[in-house]
Amino acid sequence: MKATHNPPTPAPVNTPADLLRMAALYLRRHGWTQGTYYDIYEPADYLTPPACAAGAIGIACAGHRVEHFSQLDPDALADYLATLGAFVDYLDTTAPVFLVDIDGYLTDEHTSPYSWNDDPARTAEQVVTALGAAADEWDRLHNQGGEL
Template identity: 85%
Template sequence: MKATQNPPTTAPVNSPADLLRMAALYLRRHGWHQGTYYAHTTDTLTPPACAAGAIGIACAGHRVEHFSQLDPDALADYLNALGVFVDYLDTTAPVFFVDEDGYLLDEHTSPYSWNDDPARTAEQVITALEAAADEWNSLRKAEGETR
């Protein structure tokens, strides 16, 4: 690159693992939140976020109140990254909802209820996002194909 050229300001995001790591980094830098996507603050563009909110910011590059506000490409990235996170939670921290008759209501762990568990900590959420990213990478070849 010549000295007169401007270097790229953003690195390309290539995988759900990249987005999960970005979400974990966001939580480390700006804080973690429970109950809603973001802490109710009006004085900051980077409020504390829940796991899903941090993934949304990683995909959009800014605060998104609901995933339906994402453009189609960012929405696809969000759903893929959230799916990888749910798959990881299903294998490591399953939380299943059973009705009063004993029937399974949901076979997948909800990242929202998992995040909002009163016993959950910020470090657990950050560690899970990073571990989900590591697991996704471990199941892929360098080209991104499944092993």
Template identity: 75%
Template sequence: MKATQNPPTAGTVTIADLLRMAALYLRRHGWHQGTYYRPTTDTPTPPACVAGAIGIAAAGHRVQHFSQLTPDTLGDYLAALDAFVDYLDTTAPVFLVDEDGFVIDEHTSPYSWNDDPARTAEQVITALETAADEWDDLHTTGGENR
């Protein structure tokens, strides 16, 4: 390659990459509970909840609702959120049960998990990073997609 040529910058971004980017976002900009982002007008990068951080990782900017994502970005967002829920289902299952003891929702909600009053930012960041590692273990061989 000649010095004047630009190296290729496009690459495949995996679900694990999105989860790690969400964790990095939370490390850099802070974690939040209750809404996707801490209400603020003074910064384009406010503290975020786990779903908000995954949304920023997928879209590259803040979105108020997943319906604001493009179809491709929406697919990436939902796949990353699903991978995170799969991780939570195996490590921190929280199921909704009705008054008769029947399971209403068989999957852990990332929103209620994030908003648990006992939850910490470090737990959220660690969970995102560990979910990314698990995704890599299941979907890659030697760093290459399976």
């Protein structure tokens, strides 16, 4: 390398949109599951197990399998919470689920990404598509004119 040559520096991945797209790509490459962060039939040391939406977001934020978000370092935890929040915001506007108690009162006005992912009628393609659409929505809301 010549002294005047500047090696390329990788672009930082630091927006919820970036992480949502990484989670969608992870699911496309490694598979999707329901009922748990990662496929329970894969050994705990398996590096790339099928994951649920939240599990894939965790992997996108940490760069590796994380059994619970409490295991994330502070920076990755902040990214995880922001990214999961962006996904919930998207789901709240496109697929709202309202939980009502036995007396008919609204108990939860937000969509849980866990219950949405685990809906028996949900498909892997719907999850991947929703993650990508949530990323597009985050970009639309946070990048005026499309510039980064």
